[in-house]
Amino acid sequence: DWDTRLDIRQKDEMGMLGQSINNLAQSLQRYRDTRQEFFANISHELRTPITYLEGYSKVLTDNLVENEAEKKKYLTIIHQEAIRLQKLVDDLFELSKMEEGKIELTMERLDMKDIILNTLSKVKLKAEQKNIILKTELHQDIPFILGDSYRMEQILLNLLENAIKYTDQGEIIVQLVSENSSLVLSVSDTGQGIPEEELPYIFDRFYRIEKSRSRDYGGTGLGLSIVKKLVDLQGGSIHVESKLDVGTTFTLTFPQHEELESLEGSS
Ligand code: ADP
Secondary structure (H helix, E strand, O other): OHHHHHHHHHHHHHHHHHHHHHHHHHHHHHHHHHHHHHHHHHHHHHHHHHHHHHHHHHHHHOOOOOOHHHHHHHHHHHHHHHHHHHHHHHHHHHHHHHHOOOOOOOOEEEOHHHHHHHHHHHHHHHHHHOOEEEEEEEOOOOOOEEEOHHHHHHHHHHHHHHHHHOOOOEEEEEEEEEEOOEEEEEEEEOOOOOOHHHHHHOOOOOOOOOHHHHHHOOOOOOHHHHHHHHHHHOOOEEEEEEEOOOEEEEEEEEEOOHHHHHHHHHO
16 A cells, blocks of 8 residues: 555665765765875875984984994985985875866877977986986877876876886886877886786875885885876876886876867868
């Protein structure tokens, strides 16, 4: 009868409402956990260089080091840690702007070849200092895409700097090809590689492989999360493949913009 039917419907609706509230509560809890983890990470990352700065500057001001070489070593550490703090603060600022949707991209028709060559010239010296060979394989007929040239360079610079940092010998290849009317850009190195079980996390904020090892390289663990955000903002996707002690390849795919496609077609 009507009453029982109504009753059942009401119960169903109540059940669904309960479920929604449950889901909402769970999401809220997850959000709180991530926020808390984020701030715990920031505090940790800031505390470490500060501890070094405090300790070594105290030893020096108390005149506890007589040996000149030793003094220089401590001053170098102080300098490096100050630079690390600067980078950390810059990266955090950049990331927070992105997360709040507060960065403005100037989207224009990009010539990726120019961007690649420009960025490579910036890292040439660093690579030479480590005897790393930089190579390019830039195919003809690459589709034009819409993107922000400054941000695109930032992405590439980050990937190249990582490739140089985590490669001890061998080469880095930047490849640009066209696939299914998308632009595919890859940066491959013959470096240390990334353990398979760590691959799913490397785009996470503050994630670093073997924290102590990464410290020697002066990283913040924020570089790749910034790269991923910038790629997403420009409608692309990023993918990584790696083998320990063999090397790593980051592949970026950007779809050709429809309007540009028809422009190409008509020209
Ligand atoms: P970091 O500032 O520490 O380099 P990133 O977010 O740029 O932080 O990278 C995260 C971690 O991924 C690095 O600490 C490093 O261990 C690993 N990684 C990134 N790029 C490479 C690469 N080309 N080869 C090997 N490991 C890499």
